[in-house]
Amino acid sequence: MSELVLLNSPRSKTDLFVSFTLLALQGFGGVLAVVQRELVEKKRWMTREQFVEDWAVAQVMPGPNVVNLSLMIGGRYFGLPGALAGVAGMLAAPLVVVLLLAVAFGGVSQEPWAQGALRGMGAVSAGLIAAVGLKLITALRHNPMGKPVCIALALATFAGVGVLRWPLFVVLLGTGLWACAWAYLQLARQASQTRGSP
Amino acid sequence: MNPVLQLSVQDWLSLFSHFASLSLLAVGGAITTAPDMHRYLVDETHWLSESQFTSSIALAQSAPGPNILFVALMGFNVGLNAAAGLGGGWFSAALASLGVLLAMLGIMLPSSILTYTATRWAHQHRDKLGIRAFKSGMAPIVIALLLSTAWLLTISHNQPARDWPLYVLTAVTTLVVWRTRVHMLWLIGLGALLGGLGWV
Numbered sequence: 001m002s003e004l005v006l007l008n009s010p011r012s013k014t015d016l017f018v019s020f021t022l023l024a025l026q027g028f029g030g031v032l033a034v035v036q037r038e039l040v041e042k043k044r045w046m047t048r049e050q051f052v053e054d055w056a057v058a059q060v061m062p063g064p065n066v067v068n069l070s071l072m073i074g075g076r077y078f079g080l081p082g083a084l085a086g087v088a089g090m091l092a093a094p095l096v097v098v099l100l101l102a103v104a105f106g107g108v109s110q111e112p113w114a115q116g117a118l119r120g121m122g123a124v125s126a127g128l129i130a131a132v133g134l135k136l137i138t139a140l141r142h143n144p145m146g147k148p149v150c151i152a153l154a155l156a157t158f159a160g161v162g163v164l165r166w167p168l169f170v171v172l173l174g175t176g177l178w179a180c181a182w183a184y185l186q187l188a189r190q191a192s193q194t195r196g197s198p
Numbered sequence: 199m200n201p202v203l204q205l206s207v208q209d210w211l212s213l214f215s216h217f218a219s220l221s222l223l224a225v226g227g228a229i230t231t232a233p234d235m236h237r238y239l240v241d242e243t244h245w246l247s248e249s250q251f252t253s254s255i256a257l258a259q260s261a262p263g264p265n266i267l268f269v270a271l272m273g274f275n276v277g278l279n280a281a282a283g284l285g286g287g288w289f290s291a292a293l294a295s296l297g298v299l300l301a302m303l304g305i306m307l308p309s310s311i312l313t314y315t316a317t318r319w320a321h322q323h324r325d326k327l328g329i330r331a332f333k334s335g336m337a338p339i340v341i342a343l344l345l346s347t348a349w350l351l352t353i354s355h356n357q358p359a360r361d362w363p364l365y366v367l368t369a370v371t372t373l374v375v376w377r378t379r380v381h382m383l384w385l386i387g388l389g390a391l392l393g394g395l396g397w398v
Binding site for chain 2: 071153
């Protein structure tokens with residue numbers, strides 16, 4: 001738990017808004033990778049474990065994942081105004097940028113170089129997402145389900161979504177329910193053990 | 199110039215309510231509901247042309263920020279079509295803004311209210327066994343979902359003979375971001391440059 005001592009938190013709602021604006025403006029092809037690096041590694045507002053937990057919730061709830069995440073983080077520090085500041089930071093400046101682009105270009109240029117640049121950026125953003133996934137694996141170290149079960153669940157999920165291409169909803173119902181049930185049993189066992197041994 | 203759409207107050211409300219009805223179904227991101235938006239905006243109402251629809255998605259994905267902004271662009275284009283395109287001055291700007299506002303509020307309000315209330319509740323009961331079990335249980339699954347997303351993005355380029363340089367670029371990016379602290383914008387820029395030159 002020594003990690004917790006070192007954590008920072010946003011100074012104000014303005015800090016939250018500005019931080020999220022800067023994150024969002026750096027996020028080409030998805031903001032997640034930037035959020036993970038800035039909030040966990042640089043600003044240290046949260047640990048990897050907390051990030052995984054929050055991301056799990058943001059992903060399971062309906063709505064845009066990154067927006068859900070900024071809502072949750074903002075809300076934790078400053079309640080509803082914080083949640084609004086977080087979401088506004090995440091959306092306002094990028095909205096202006098994207099509308100200006102739409103006015104300037106009408107759409108995405110069909111020129112071969114522009115299409116090529118988008119291909120290249122797409123390949124990079126795939127790599128960014130993969131790197132976040134790999135980094136977060138260390139957050140499983142203290143998972144109460146134990147390593148073999150974590151690996152099995154991860155493999156089953158990857159097979160369902162990545163290989164068999166089942167809808168997310170179906171896979172979550174499958175692996176998610178088992179995982180939560182198993183985690184519940186393990187946590188309950190731990191709790192009864194700590195109660196049993198004074 | 200696009201033919202001017204005649205949108206009644208009821209039409210604007212139905213634009214809002216259509217996005218609002220998709221909001222709670224958008225588990226895993228609003229992009230999962232794009233087929234239904236297409237059915238509504240392009241096939242049924244003809245408020246958007248095919249190319250406006252696809253370029254809204256493509257532009258939002260290539261611009262910085264959350265990809266949900268494709269919904270804002272759809273509202274923007276509906277608004278422009280209801281005015282006289284970009285040449286309509288303030289009237290166009292006003293209708294386009296109205297479109298952005300209604301589409302974004304529609305797609306975001308229901309899901310955000312649900313997420314906010316649910317996570318507040320969960321935070322107040324964070325020591326309860328059920329909440330802790332949910333968070334621990336979902337952790338490996340969420341990590342696997344990230345890796346699946348990266349994998350699906352990679353193999354969406356499905357001609358290895360032509361696309362292998364893209365695979366290499368993705369693999370190198372993964373390693374660099376995983377193991378070093380190189381700023382991500384450099385990598386994005388590199389990807390754009392290599393792609394623009396036609397090397398990947």
